[in-house]
Amino acid sequence: MPTGVAVVCDTDDCLAIYLAVETGNDGDERSANDVSQLARKAAEGDGWVISFGFTQPVMTCPGCAD
Template sequence: MPTGVAVVCDTDDCLAVYLAVTTGNDGDERSADEVSQIARKVAECDAWVIGFGFRQPVMTCPGCADGRGPVRERGVCKRCMGRVGSGAKCVYCLQQMEPSHAGED
């Protein structure tokens, strides 16, 4: 059964989530550390910011990193799961969604 790895924003009260890695489809077993590293790299490539707190890496969503967060309303944005507003853009991370997938106003 495939499983996923999510990255969550470390900002207080932020609901941002990034579904970074799907595992289990290729039959390749990976350690938790390997999957965690892959998830961080994928999130970084999609504008999430990595920092370090208490000797471990923490992630900040694009909205919080740029001062538009924290994400307070869930929606369909693939980058942060924030609400997509008019113009088919996420109101938090400004990710442009295809109109057929935006589905919110």
């Protein structure tokens, strides 16, 4: 079952969005936590910087991280 994931840059005034689709047919539905982990790993692999704020991860696109 394909799973779509999206990560949005948390920097003020930045409109960057990272979109990815994980394909495969494992027959199981993924939990929200599984999809969140998948999104973080995919974004980090493409240069996004993941840090942690008060209650959730903070995502920064490669352009804002420079």
